[in-house]
Amino acid sequence: MNKKKMPMAIGILSMNFLVMSASVVGAAIAAIAKSFPKESISKVQMLSTIPQLGQVIATLLFTWLTYKLTRKNIGLLAILFVIAGGLLPVFFNSDLNIILACMIAIGFGTGLISNIGPVLVQDHFEGEERATVMGWQVGFNNIGMMAMTAIGGALGSSNWRNLFWVYAVGVVIFLAAYFLIPQDKRLTHETNKEGKPSMWATLKNVNKMAYIYLAITFFTSIAMTMFMANQSIVLFGKGLGTGYTGLVTAVGNIGGILTAVFLGKIRKFTKTNTIAYGFIAFALSFVCVLFFNNVVMHILGNMFSGMGIVLINATIPFELSNLADKLEFPLIISMNTLVSSIAGALAPVILAGLHISVGEGQFVGGIILCGVIAVLLFVTRLGKITENAFITNKKA
Structure with missing residues (x-):
């Protein structure tokens, strides 16, 4: 790969470190259930599954967002959702509903990243370079899941609330994406090659x-x-x-x-x-x-x-x-x-x-x-x- 493109690739790939970060909370389900004895265990287990709702919402809104924001800014917005959704439970953790809402926000952020990552790669890479970077994206998904699960488990070993500090890594990833990914132009419907203004x-x-x-x-x-x-x-x-x-x-x-x-x-x-x-x-x-x-x-x-x-x-x-x-x-x-x-x-x-x-x-x-x-x-x-x-x- 061209050495000049490597920093840009790192900026894009860093976002994939967060794609499977919602799975981190799964390790603390039992501990969280003890803190909410009045809540059903099935509701507590939703902490592991409800991020998928956020991912679906993000996927449905993604194309519309590409006409409102630049691709880079969509990526930055996605990271902010993960950071906010991940860190809020550190400070607001007395209500399970708030934590569930935060998990939806994390899912929304990771859903946007799953969609915007390949789009950014298409914009900036061609041919086998593109195929290689798309492969690295899948690898970074797995590395991120393993690393964040391990670190989150260690942080939450004494108190499950501390587990959410692992999402502070999103700040570093936000800075990497901000400085390493070049800004692009927002798409407009008029750029359609046939001049048709409809997404359909x-x-x-x-x-x-x-x-x-x-x-x-x-x-x-x-x-x-x-x-x-x-x-x-x-x-x-x-x-x-x-x-x-x-x-x-x-x-x-x-x-x-x-x-x-x-x-x-x-x-x-x-x-x-x-x-x-x-x-x-x-x-x-x-x-x-x-x-x-x-x-x-x-x-x-x-x-x-x-x-x-x-x-x-x-x-x-x-x-x-x-x-x-x-x-x-x-x-x-x-x-x-x-x-x-x-x-x-x-x-x-x-x-x-x-x-x-x-x-x-x-x-x-x-x-x-x-x-x-x-x-x-x-x-x-x-x-x-x-x-x-x-x-x-x-x-x-």
């Missing part, structure tokens, strides 16, 4: 192949849910407990991080079939956990899972950025985020409707789903078709 008119101009990638996002979220929601059940059936599952999951995260770091080199091998190889990795994650009974294979399975997530979730935004111009991309990336959220929420309902049993049944289903999608991607050569479409559009 913009949507009509999007290459129809983008919707294929939205479908892939949907099935990716289903596969992720099948793995993450059933691994503990499968391992429990092998006589292995919660601590063991946490261990192999934590160590297995290294697979996703390493894949993100070396994505540029990996793509030299996978080329236009990167997503297909991602689904192969996903299929292997199910295989390693289901058919083997030793810690090495279980860690390897979780590493394959992380690898698949990065290969797929970093490549889909990259391909969408090639299919959509700077006016269309904010709209299509917000749709991608929304589809992912909807699929994650509906996955249990869909799987139950298909009468696929939990545990081993859904692991077998995951192998079949990922295998079929990988074969379809190889046979249809979707990646190559997308590349040719991008080259044709660029020439035009």
Whole structure:
């Protein structure tokens, strides 16, 4: 990568450190429940799930915001929401409803970051540099979750209220984004290449192949849910407990991080079939956990899972950025985020409707789903078709 662009990349990537920060509070659910004995445990547990509401709101408003603010300023606004939502419970923590509202604010901020990050990368990077930085974004998501969970847990070990001090790191990230990301111009509806002032008119101009990638996002979220929601059940059936599952999951995260770091080199091998190889990795994650009974294979399975997530979730935004111009991309990336959220929420309902049993049944289903999608991607050569479409559009 051009050394002149590295500081800008750091500024953009620093925001991804916060993307999964809402998960920090999950470690303190039990302690918080003791502080609110009159509240139901289900309401306390909402601290872990209600940020998703903020993320959905952010996704629905994101495209509209791109016409009101510059991309950089949207990123700065997002960080401020995370800082405010994260630090307010340090001082106002006697009412659970206030803390829940703060978690919605955190979710709103992280939802904006999830959407604006790829858009900023599209603005400032081209070709394989863009693909590499988008891969790093997924890696920074995981690193941020691990670091903030560990630091937050240490801060809140004596008093859960101190856990929220971990969000002070947002101040540093705000400064990095402010000074390292160049200011851009606010989009206007009139910049549409056909001169149409409607966002829906913009949507009509999007290459129809983008919707294929939205479908892939949907099935990716289903596969992720099948793995993450059933691994503990499968391992429990092998006589292995919660601590063991946490261990192999934590160590297995290294697979996703390493894949993100070396994505540029990996793509030299996978080329236009990167997503297909991602689904192969996903299929292997199910295989390693289901058919083997030793810690090495279980860690390897979780590493394959992380690898698949990065290969797929970093490549889909990259391909969408090639299919959509700077006016269309904010709209299509917000749709991608929304589809992912909807699929994650509906996955249990869909799987139950298909009468696929939990545990081993859904692991077998995951192998079949990922295998079929990988074969379809190889046979249809979707990646190559997308590349040719991008080259044709660029020439035009």
